[in-house]
Amino acid sequence: MTAAAAHGINGVQLGVVVFFFVVVSIGGFFAARWKRPQSLHSLEEWGLGGRRFGTVVTWFLLGGDLYTAYTFVAVPAAMFALGSVSGFFAVPYTIVVYPLIFVFMPRLWSVSHRKGYVTPADFVRGRYDSRLLALAVAVTGIVATMPYIALQLVGIQAVLDTIGFGGTGSAFAKDLPLIIAFVVLAAYTYSSGLRAPALIAFVKDMLIYLVIIVAVVYVAWKIGFGNIFDAAQKKFTTPNPKTHKVPGSFIPPNQQYWAYTTLALGSAMALFMYPHSVTGVLAARSRRVVRRNAAILPAYSLMLGFLALLGFAAIYSHTSVIGQDGKPNAQLAAPHWFAQVFPSWFAGVALAAIGIGALVPAAIMSIAASNLFTRNIYRDLLRPNATPREEARVSKIVSLVVKFGALAFVLFLDRQNALNFQLLGGVWIMQTFLAIVAGLYTRWFHRWALLLGWAAAIVYGTVAAYRTHSPTVTHFASSLAPFPFTDTKVYIAVSAIVINIVVSVVLTALFRIVRVPAGIDDTVADDFYSESAAEQVAPQDAPSLAGERTG
Amino acid sequence: MTGTSPEAAPPVPARRRPVPMARKIAAGVLVAVAIVVPLLVNTYASEKPRLWGFPFFFWYQLMWVLISAAVTFAAYLLIEGRRR
Numbered sequence: 001m002t003a004a005a006a007h008g009i010n011g012v013q014l015g016v017v018v019f020f021f022v023v024v025s026i027g028g029f030f031a032a033r034w035k036r037p038q039s040l041h042s043l044e045e046w047g048l049g050g051r052r053f054g055t056v057v058t059w060f061l062l063g064g065d066l067y068t069a070y071t072f073v074a075v076p077a078a079m080f081a082l083g084s085v086s087g088f089f090a091v092p093y094t095i096v097v098y099p100l101i102f103v104f105m106p107r108l109w110s111v112s113h114r115k116g117y118v119t120p121a122d123f124v125r126g127r128y129d130s131r132l133l134a135l136a137v138a139v140t141g142i143v144a145t146m147p148y149i150a151l152q153l154v155g156i157q158a159v160l161d162t163i164g165f166g167g168t169g170s171a172f173a174k175d176l177p178l179i180i181a182f183v184v185l186a187a188y189t190y191s192s193g194l195r196a197p198a199l200i201a202f203v204k205d206m207l208i209y210l211v212i213i214v215a216v217v218y219v220a221w222k223i224g225f226g227n228i229f230d231a232a233q234k235k236f237t238t239p240n241p242k243t244h245k246v247p248g249s250f251i252p253p254n255q256q257y258w259a260y261t262t263l264a265l266g267s268a269m270a271l272f273m274y275p276h277s278v279t280g281v282l283a284a285r286s287r288r289v290v291r292r293n294a295a296i297l298p299a300y301s302l303m304l305g306f307l308a309l310l311g312f313a314a315i316y317s318h319t320s321v322i323g324q325d326g327k328p329n330a331q332l333a334a335p336h337w338f339a340q341v342f343p344s345w346f347a348g349v350a351l352a353a354i355g356i357g358a359l360v361p362a363a364i365m366s367i368a369a370s371n372l373f374t375r376n377i378y379r380d381l382l383r384p385n386a387t388p389r390e391e392a393r394v395s396k397i398v399s400l401v402v403k404f405g406a407l408a409f410v411l412f413l414d415r416q417n418a419l420n421f422q423l424l425g426g427v428w429i430m431q432t433f434l435a436i437v438a439g440l441y442t443r444w445f446h447r448w449a450l451l452l453g454w455a456a457a458i459v460y461g462t463v464a465a466y467r468t469h470s471p472t473v474t475h476f477a478s479s480l481a482p483f484p485f486t487d488t489k490v491y492i493a494v495s496a497i498v499i500n501i502v503v504s505v506v507l508t509a510l511f512r513i514v515r516v517p518a519g520i521d522d523t524v525a526d527d528f529y530s531e532s533a534a535e536q537v538a539p540q541d542a543p544s545l546a547g548e549r550t551g
Numbered sequence: 552m553t554g555t556s557p558e559a560a561p562p563v564p565a566r567r568r569p570v571p572m573a574r575k576i577a578a579g580v581l582v583a584v585a586i587v588v589p590l591l592v593n594t595y596a597s598e599k600p601r602l603w604g605f606p607f608f609f610w611y612q613l614m615w616v617l618i619s620a621a622v623t624f625a626a627y628l629l630i631e632g633r634r635r
Contacts (some may be wrong), residue, residue: 040609084608091612092589095619099585101621226604233598233606250598251608265590288631295627298620305613 009164011320013339016348017163017355020207021181024200024356028188028363031195043118046193047395049283050530051113058293059197062280062365065301066271067208069358070148070422072307075119076334077251079311080321083236083248085256085263087308092264094301097271102294105272105286107440107528113282114530115523115535117197117370120278120436121376127439129519130447131380136454137432138376141275143403144429145369148274149406152358152365154331155417156181157410159355161345162335166324175411186403189363190396194283195362204360207353210339212303215350218341219313228309231316253490259480262491270430270493275368276361286532307477310334317341362403370398420476427461427479430493434500440528443521446508453504461496469494570630578626585619585626 047160053061071090078087108123117123121141123133155176160166166174188196219225237252252260271277278303313336314321321332338350375393379386386394409418435450470477480489484499511518587596589612598606605613 088609088612091616095589095612095616096586099619099623099626103582117580174612204618217618226605229601229604229609251606252592252596255597257596260592260596288628291627295620295624297588298616298623301616301620302613305609305616309609 010344012344013163013348013351015236016345017352020352024203027199027279028196031199032192034195041340041392042392043395046392046438047118047367050200051283053283054285055289055292058206058284058289060201061198064360065276065280065364068152068361069354070151072354072357073155073158073331073334075308076311077330079308081330081332083250085252085260087250088264089260089421091305093267094304097268098294098297100268101272104437104440105281106290109287109290110530111523111527112359114527117346118374119372120244121372123339124435126522128447130323133451134376138372138430140432141372142369144425145275145365147418147425149362149365150418151410151422153410155358156355158331158335159351161323162339182407186400189399194367194506197360201360204356211350212306228312228316232312235315240478259489262494266491266494269433270426273371273429273432276365277304279364279368300342328438366399366402369402370395375376423476423479424465427493427496429464430497431457432501434504446511446518449507449511453500454509456503457496457500460499461492464492574629578629581622581626585622589615
């Protein structure tokens with residue numbers, strides 16, 4: 001019963017997964033009535049949930065949004081196959097990201113709240129008076145998000161493969177559960193907007209916490225953490241008899257310190273440039289909700305750290321990662337480990353947690369990408385006079401297009417393509433950091449300098465990523481490449497942002513000297529501090545003021 | 552915060568009360584610590600001492616998840632808590 005790659009479908013696991021899927025689907029459709037909007041026919045309502053989410057909802061929404069199904073399979077997979085540098089950097093990454101957002105996200109929230117910005121590109125357009133720069137930010141966001149959605153499907157596939165789908169049989173039958181799941185997801189995202197993933201995130205996050213706590217208790221009592229570390233240490237310090245190389249790193253050696261640090265820092269800087277993260281933040285009710293969440297979201301990082309260690313647990317348990325197609329796939333390490341060591345019903349809960357973990361981010365990502373399209377391509381370039389109702393309609397349709405695009409991506413292209421684009425997406429999205437984050441503090445940078453800096457960095461990052469290779473993969477083998485003019489391997493996105501900054505600074509100085517028009521700033525200093533009406537007044541003052549207003 | 556009569560107050564100011572510089576600096580230092588220290592890999596890339604079977608590299612970083620959260624929360628209190 002414990003054979004991980006048992007052929008045939010495990011009925012108990014399937015039943016549990018289907019149960020939770022039905023529960024969240026009902027919740028998704030019901031979400032349209034949640035917090036009773038007068039109508040869903042605007043991007044404010046459909047795309048940002050009315051900017052009404054408080055501390056708790058925002059916590060679940062952002063947690064559900066940032067820790068995706070792909071995270072749940074890829075991080076333990078990296079730990080299982082390659083060790084710490086590839087996998088455990090996710091922990092310092094998610095440690096560092098929250099102090100970072102504590103610093104700059106409240107400013108983005110405030111200016112977006114005051115000016116009605118729905119996307120980061122809206123802000124860039126208002127701040128720099130440049131539709132072209134906004135278009136660059138929007139297109140980068142959309143292009144980086146698409147493969148990310150596709151990877152959520154890869155996460156669901158790992159779950160389905162563990163249950164026993166796939167292998168032989170027609171391609172259509174093999175992928176039918178995936179198609180059904182995505183059609184239902186598309187339908188309730190269409191009808192409920194951001195409220196759907198916000199509601200589902202409760203179920204998702206509760207399940208994930210439950211599963212991780214049980215797994216940690218199991219490892220601590222039945223296996224012992226010392227043993228899983230010993231097993232991992234043995235694996236990563238024993239050279240391969242043929243190549244005489246170790247398969248990975250147990251603890252990063254000297255020459256990989258910069259790789260580890262830049263992966264953590266670069267990923268942290270990039271994370272909140274992704275449109276879906278910005279959407280989650282802008283949906284918060286107030287600036288304080290954003291700050292407070294920066295202090296309480298690290299609970300997820302702790303969960304992620306233990307999840308990563310399940311990759312080592314799979315090493316200890318000699319978990320098979322042979323998929324239904326008979327080929328080894330490290331991404332099956334975590335799901336197979338659950339199926340191997342737990343009874344079917346609980347393995348089903350774990351698989352459901354991963355599967356639902358795909359639905360929340362996929363919904364928010366598709367909403368964020370369609371908001372970008374609607375605001376910064378459709379409205380800014382094609383239909384300047386689009387009404388809110390028209391914007392919402394376009395966004396809803398685009399969210400369907402985006403999702404089915406991702407589905408087609410996964411069904412018809414090799415999975416390696418999705419991984420390559422995801423790697424590139426991280427490098428690309430990082431290049432919007434300068435325009436957005438520097439713009440929150442200073443208007444010194446020139447719009448054309450930022451655009452050219454962005455372009456130079458995109459070109460460098462793409463070429464550098466393309467040229468990485470390994471014995472098995474000829475291109476896009478790694479997110480690490482030597483920092484220009486050195487031998488030190490660092491995260492490509494970090495090298496690229498350095499190039500981005502240098503080009504932008506030099507050209508800004510030049511454009512200022514020759515007085516190239518800088519455009520008109522639509523924001524004033526005060527906008528970056530604005531509070532929502534509910535939080536403008538200290539609570540002890542509130543009753544009298546409230547009385548005044550109503551009386 | 553005290554002494555102003557609500558009746559005389561102008562329409563609710565859109566801008567929050569400014570945070571004193573000392574509090575801003577203290578919060579800034581705390582946040583800088585929470586960002587920089589977890590990235591100094593050379594300070595923790597070692598196996599020993601182990602704690603409950605966890606090599607130093609792993610338990611130290613997990614510990615920093617908690618420290619960083621506490622430090623960020625302290626910064627939150629410095630900047631926002633005063634207005635409660």
